[in-house]
Amino acid sequence: MQGVFNYWEFLAGIGLFLWGMSQLELAIKELAGNSFKNILHTYTDKAWKGILVGTLITAILQSSSLVTLMVLAFLGGGMLHLRNALGVVLGANLGTTFTAWIVATFGFKISVADFAFPFLAIGVMTYFLNNSRPFLKNTGVFLLGFGLLFLGLDYMKLAIDTYASAVELSAFREYGLWWYLVLGVVVTAMIQSSSAMIVIVLSGVNAQVIGTDHALSMIIGANIGTTFTLILGAVGGTADKKRLALANFGFNFLTGIFCFFWIDQLIFATIYVFDLRDPLMELVLLNSLINGLMILGFFPFLSPLEGWLKRRFRSDIPKGSSRFVKNVPLDLPSVALIALEKELDGVLKDTLKLVWKIIHKHKGPKKDASVWRKITFQPKNLLQDYQQLKDLEVELFQFVLSLQEKNLSPEEANRLSEMTHTLRLLVVGAKEFKDVVHNLKEMEDATEPFVGEVLADLQGEVKDFLTVFEEYHRLEKKDVLILKTVEEKLKSNYSALIHSLYSHLRNKKTDVSISTLANVIQQVFSGLGLIWEGIGSMQKIVPAELEKR
Incomplete structure (x- = not known):
């Protein structure tokens, strides 16, 4: 019925998108998980290397949670210094923006469903016909996850495009940018995926439901909200886990608040310097620039930050004679x-x-x-x-x-x-x-x-x-x-x-x-x-x- 927002279609789209991302993560972990662990182990002896490796691995795995889990394991095992682990976390925040680039480049410019169906068909057939062969089985899961990701995007896009006039996001326009910031934090904390939240925002911008400044406020909120996954995991966890969670929250919160007060200037600089007229590409570029500013802002202070964090949560250091x-x-x-x-x-x-x-x-x-x-x-x-x-x-x-x-x-x-x-x-x-x-x-x-x-x-x-x-x-x-x-x-x-x-x-x-x-x-x-x-x-x-x- 026209004028009624199809929540079920929209929620189904979110569900398929999240499930597709989890299948992609699972498949890549099985196909090349050890290779990524070896890269993370071998090439993180310097903080700047940690940033590069964190960016690369997260861009491929598209799971900052998995990368953080690896970092925690190496950090706890004494194979990674806290300073370098912080570098990996900074890089992971930048690497996770890669999904937004893919979606903005392809997701709204082609028939997404037609693009997804071949991946779904080949993925399902490969999975079931080669169930006894791990490599082909995991390749099938990878293709299936890729197809589900874009199929979910298609459902979200259709739900917002068809019923754009009834979308609740516009009701917040009169309350100012703060409401969009808080909305981005809350929704991302609930669905525990900044990538999914950014896709929702891009869909809203594509349907002209919200403007660039409102969308950027929500993206900043999403960057802050995604830290709650690690914060929840740190509750009752070891000292290292709490230190990383605190650092990750500090990185995103301080950078987010700073950029929030300079939203208009950031948007103007992006349009003026990069001459972008596509609002979708403008948003994903701004998202990457915000995370890039986070790296530039905190990288010089990683050593003193390491010392400060090591003095925190000492009572949560696990008891025992072992060192690692x-x-x-x-x-x-x-x-x-x-x-x-x-x-x-x-x-x-x-x-x-x-x-x-x-x-x-x-x-x-x-x-x-x-x-x-x-x-x-x-x-x-x-x-x-x-x-x-x-x-x-x-x-x-x-x-x-x-x-x-x-x-x-x-x-x-x-x-x-x-x-x-x-x-x-x-x-x-x-x-x-x-x-x-x-x-x-x-x-x-x-x-x-x-x-x-x-x-x-x-x-x-x-x-x-x-x-x-x-x-x-x-x-x-x-x-x-x-x-x-x-x-x-x-x-x-x-x-x-x-x-x-x-x-x-x-x-x-x-x-x-x-x-x-x-x-x-x-x-x-x-x-x-x-x-x-x-x-x-x-x-x-x-x-x-x-x-x-």
């Missing part, structure tokens, strides 16, 4: 695995430090202490170091159990299994040393020279082991032959030391029993062997594309 995994969301298993790998690097270093302290720097009881005190001697600081290692092991195993519940690929499941095995090797290796602390002190206090020689040999063995590890660790390309050589050397040195022990003390009595000495030798070499096996196991964990990160 406690901050990493499990939504991106591949990134969570990288964070777990970094934790293993820390576990290895802590294990080697503990071994060195046990074998070289243990402080025993005084000489006049009781025999029982000497026998049961366990230095408090060494026990605390070992307990911290155990607490970290428990926390990492809990993280592994949570990660196993996610939809892991076979490759990711194998990596997780290798990491779990490596973690256990390192901690058990540390335990071998922890269990002989009192025996080492007993050997140190012995009067028999040969016992002192055995202790010196063990200390030398550990020193040589750490030297070899440092040399091996510095190698860009790890050689499996080195691993095997060290394993053989440990076995050979163990046999030689045990043979020497029995040769010297077969018929002698000492203040340290031969069984105690043999046990210490066995546990020291066992501990070194387990740790070295763990080092070798870590080389199987790192995927080829991340070895040079």
Whole structure:
């Protein structure tokens, strides 16, 4: 009926548009998600690179939410500095304007439905006929999402074009630009898509329901309203999530309010400088310029802003012994695995430090202490170091159990299994040393020279082991032959030391029993062997594309 706004057609258009965008996001994530994660991981060592990468990835994925999720994962995993993460967020705000350019260029100048139907038909057929082939299946989802996006646009455009005189937006004209700004904020916060809101605005401008200044006010509101998605996600979240949400809101709010007071000047400058007469192209250009001004305005202040944000939300820093995994969301298993790998690097270093302290720097009881005190001697600081290692092991195993519940690929499941095995090797290796602390002190206090020689040999063995590890660790390309050589050397040195022990003390009595000495030798070499096996196991964990990160 003429004069009545067809809300159902309009809402159906919004629904199809949002669904199409979600399908596009899903398909691109499956088709090239790992590539984008690697780009984000590799090329964000500088804030300006973060801006470029954030713009590029968001323009392709058309999902600032997905990009933000990646940023949070890398930030929490210690693979991205907060300053550079802020750069990615700034770039994401610019990249998300790409949809508006596509819509303004094609959406109102061709028969959108005719354009969408071939994508829908090919996409559906590709999806159903190739359901067992992931690449073709995801290609079908991509085409389907693209078709739905433009079909939704067609419904919105028709609903507004046909019944333009009844659209409620015009009722706000008498209230001034503030109402349009607030409307843009509220509607975008409700539908949680600035791209959909901008398409609605472009449809209104195309139907001449609202003017350029009112439309730009709504677009500014949309840029502010879209930050509420991250704000809602930050409620009850980690400190990093709250910091990013606060920064993103600050970027868009401050820039939006500044530009709102200069709307007329911005519109005039766009017409004068770029000589644009198409209101749709003028609006999308203004939208990009506003986000460009945001980047220029905040980029010089990212370092002080990083320091200010790090002082916020300290009470929301997750509890636990881990350095990285406690901050990493499990939504991106591949990134969570990288964070777990970094934790293993820390576990290895802590294990080697503990071994060195046990074998070289243990402080025993005084000489006049009781025999029982000497026998049961366990230095408090060494026990605390070992307990911290155990607490970290428990926390990492809990993280592994949570990660196993996610939809892991076979490759990711194998990596997780290798990491779990490596973690256990390192901690058990540390335990071998922890269990002989009192025996080492007993050997140190012995009067028999040969016992002192055995202790010196063990200390030398550990020193040589750490030297070899440092040399091996510095190698860009790890050689499996080195691993095997060290394993053989440990076995050979163990046999030689045990043979020497029995040769010297077969018929002698000492203040340290031969069984105690043999046990210490066995546990020291066992501990070194387990740790070295763990080092070798870590080389199987790192995927080829991340070895040079």
